[in-house]
Amino acid sequence: MITKIIDDSTVSFLVEEPDDLLTLRRIIKKEDKIISDTTRVIKQDKDYSRPDRGERIKIRISLEVEKIALDAVFDKLRIHGTIIESTNEAVSKGLHHSILIRIGDSLNVVKKKLQPIELKLIKSKDESIGFVLIAIDKGDCGIGKLKGTHLELMQNMYSGSSGKQYKTNFNIQAFFENVSKALDTTLKENDGIVIFGPGETKRQFANFLAKTPIAKSHKIETIDGIDSGGEDGIYVFIKSKAMQQILGQSKLAKVSSILEEVMIRANNKSRKFTMGFEETKKANEFGAVESLVFSEKIIQTHDEDEVVEFLNDVESKGVKVYALDASTDIGLQVSGLGGILSLLRFAVDT
Structure with missing residues (x-):
């Protein structure tokens, strides 16, 4: 993801990969403002005739966020809210609208104030190696x-x-x-x-x-x-x-090493790892998580808002967090192990 911090409340994003959509999901909150290009159907009411089906036009709007959700396979992010500004007079303020963000799209996110965890997510995406x-x-x-x-x-x-x-x-x-x-x-x-x-x-x-x-x-x-x-x-x-x-500095290489270490610890009957959401959540409460890997399955099988809040809480404690999708065998392996796993600093009775 290409990002540019415009000021202490506004960030510009260009989405390059599915993982970027998840990062945006973790950054954007209710009552934030989204500025983006979108389309909307404009209907013309004509005298003595049925209203036509309307024309779909491109517009640029500012939207106050009310609801945000990921697509099940991480390839789209839907943002629903109320239009507060528009480049077309036919689109009134106060109308409800949904913006669909895909790979290749750009948008500006305006917040009251950028939180430390949000700045961390933004900067870590800027440093992604290809x-x-x-x-x-x-x-x-x-x-x-x-x-x-x-x-x-x-x-x-x-x-x-x-x-x-x-x-x-x-x-x-x-x-x-x-x-x-x-x-x-x-x-x-x-x-x-x-x-x-x-x-x-x-x-x-x-x-x-x-x-x-x-x-x-x-x-x-x-x-x-x-x-x-x-x-x-x-x-x-x-x-x-x-x-x-x-590719030792790539995220995938680091994730592969974490997965390998989890398998070694499991084979040695060590308790310094977790698999599954509840186990990992409990370990996080004790501050025991050292690094965490999750796949799209965890979003598909658990409450999305709860998972996003959990991931942000984990990362705010300095934990290394890595997201995976189904484009690699490693992502499929993590999904097969409950969608989330972690290495622990110390054993926890979960």
Whole structure:
């Protein structure tokens, strides 16, 4: 998420990933003001005829928040409230309206005063590190964008080779050029590039990239041990030890380490971890939580307002909190373990 603090009560947001919608859900409260572009149907009443169905127009409004809720899969945030300002005279103040925030949308949030936990959430999202993952072989290439804990896959690219017997006119440089052009559409400033896959194609492609403008503004790393290309290679990498080593500063690598440590403690019959909402909530009351991971399942199966209040309380105590969605196997694992788990500083009788 791209954020800009305009003053001590106003923040501008540009949503880039599903996790950003959850962050906004934790920041926006009732009676806050939202300024955003939206659409609304304007109906024209004509003399001696039925009212028409109306025309949907784009407007910019200020909305006083009355209710806010996440979509079940974290891909939309619905904000309902009362219009207090509008760029169109046909849209009166005092009307009720809902704004649907999706990935790619921007909005301003105006609060009476930004609270410390809200500032912490805003700044932590600003520091999110992005990585472009490339699983390449002579036959195909998979490209994934990892931002925070969300993985977005591009469509597989194919080289045009025919298995082990390559066509006589097969040109791997042309394949590399096509992959490089695809990278231009997904790379953002400061994104790192990680290249892997079977054989030597990964190193050949890394050498190719080193001679392009991409290498001047992005760090490129090549790793061994991932023997799959394409989309399958991306998923193999995400579950590998290499991911934790190479992407050690990424949120997904940190979450993977936490999940692994929970499994170790469970196997050793240690009580210094929790699984499930009630267990974790109890541990938080004692100030025992060291780090916490949760998935979209916890929002789907518990009262949303209660979960949001709990997450903000945990993070206000200095606990590291990580959100996951179903785009990775790690997110699915956390959902399978009750949707929330934590590592504890000390054992608590839950």
